[in-house]
Amino acid sequence: MRAILEIQKQLMPDMIEMLKKRYTILHHIQVSRLVGRRTLASSLNMTERVLRGEVEFLKTQGLLEVESYGMRVSEAGQKLLEQLEPMIKELFGLSDMEKQIRDAFGLEKVIIVPGDSDQSPSTKKELGRAGASALRKMAQEAGVIAVTGGSTMHEVANHLTPTTPLKGSLFVPARGGLGESVELQANTIASIMAKKTGGQYRLLHVPDHLGEEAYQSLIQDPNIREIIEVIRDTRIVVHGIGEAIVMAKRRKLDRNTIDRLLADGALAEAFGYYFDREGRVVHKMPTAGLRLEDLQNTKVIAVAGGRSKGESIASVLKYGKEHVLVIDEAAATEMMNHLQ
Amino acid sequence: MRAILEIQKQLMPDMIEMLKKRYTILHHIQVSRLVGRRTLASSLNMTERVLRGEVEFLKTQGLLEVESYGMRVSEAGQKLLEQLEPMIKELFGLSDMEKQIRDAFGLEKVIIVPGDSDQSPSTKKELGRAGASALRKMAQEAGVIAVTGGSTMHEVANHLTPTTPLKGSLFVPARGGLGESVELQANTIASIMAKKTGGQYRLLHVPDHLGEEAYQSLIQDPNIREIIEVIRDTRIVVHGIGEAIVMAKRRKLDRNTIDRLLADGALAEAFGYYFDREGRVVHKMPTAGLRLEDLQNTKVIAVAGGRSKGESIASVLKYGKEHVLVIDEAAATEMMNHLQ
DNA sequence: GTATGCGGGACATTTCGCGTCCATGGTTGC
């Protein structure tokens, strides 16, 4: 059943909303037994006119009977509600979680895709699709878009398509080298995105494990300085979230640093910053690019998934710079468990 | 899956159309591999602007990629089409049949509900629901509505609901006594419909097995004459269709008549007329009310279902007075088999 | 070079959704 709904959602995204709306109305009438339009409208937070349109529709469908003193659901309506219930439960399950997580972390929007990225690659693809769609919606006009690396971001890049604003956009890596393998580096992701959307890209090559001295002289270079300026002026950031220790090992940090991360309780990682359970920054990768303090006027989209990452995602969100969060069902469930 | 679609069809009837439209567009693009907007628009019988809207939508959904020399479906689009196929087959299966039957018999509209009334009572109920809905759509203004008897018509009556035009309507039996049991008589059906819709009803009591002489004096009665006048002036007729021999036996016709019906090749029965395979009237029940020749300016809705009735339905349709046909899938399949 | 068909921008028009107000009628409380 869920599969069918997912398919339909792709071809008609507002259908689900409609379904929920009509179900809610019908359900509300059912529990009220006999209720008037105004009363119903105010208890459903709808304007009377909109509700009226819906009621008229439900009436012509024979699901509702209107009498002189209010309306009640018909027998057919009763039956429909009954059949509808499991579907609604499933539908509301995710959107309920979306709402709760949104409010718990003060986000603008949360999107949950069904499944567990840890288990199935198709969920990860779905996550990418949803992330790409969130970016498309966010990018109403051309501008600079900074991205990070990682396999999830790679999926996001793969699902981007050309739209007018994206075509005029400039994709840049949020930060310089972060020790990832080439195909998952932020630079690579930025270039894939540019290719997929028809936009431009600029790269920031900062070799890993650079000494302080060499680093200072590097960022004095006019070309590097300029691209860093561009990055810090970005309008939209799209980033993944990783587990601190996993990321540290993948980036081959030295034993010393890893021990310190452990001692500091580092749990999550996002564009080179390590966060502890309370969302405090406990470590920072030595490379150039976007800093957390540059995020004042920037819209931030976080994309991550998998049961194992639930806690990490919550940590990063506690720092609180994100506006839009795209996660999968497993991560969402995990986050909910830690909310209470 | 079908159950879900049925539920959704009730809550959002145009959703299905939308789904089909978008699928058709996507599918068409897929088989064309690379195609332009104008070409596509004309081959899909759409105006360019409408198609453009759809294409723009599909593009933002990432299902479509637009290049300078045309458009193609994206990878995600391919996958979606694949997943969509069984759903569409089901959707189109019925509506394809609807169209074929509509054209084969020159009808205005054919509605097929899934299932077989012979097998499951719920299909019969569904048939009733669809019949009631067809009547509701047909009755845009108040007027006289003539109905026949039978279990299917009983279901139609049960699914009627009050609407403004129906409230002002007058329900009458299409013909007088036809030897049915009381609860399935046309008179009863008419009164149930009036009760369900809040409309009026008039009855026509013509005892069965009346001698010619008594009959003549009966129809001279001013009250009877008046109601017959009303009936003959009906604006909408809703009738069931039966198998000739089954009906003849249920009505306890004498052996003689039944033999003659058999000899004449009577196959189907509708409001007291018996039709052979070619749609010729071979017998007529001796009672008062609506005659076939009164149907010139009348909209006729036929409601029937069950595999066993497929042939009979086709016979009656060959006579050719119907405008709207409501049947079930089994009857439709059976009719299709006899079409070739 | 030129002709054709492409996507996409622009604009007028129409349609539709929706906010708002009101008439009318049934129900209830006094």
Add this chain to the structure above:
DNA sequence: GCAACCATGGACGCGAAATGTCCCGCATAC
């Protein structure tokens, strides 16, 4: 028996979205 109240349903007008129409720049084919 009457008045106050809440109901539905009709009417109207505004503003946004859908759509018909035209055009432009561009890539490709001939």
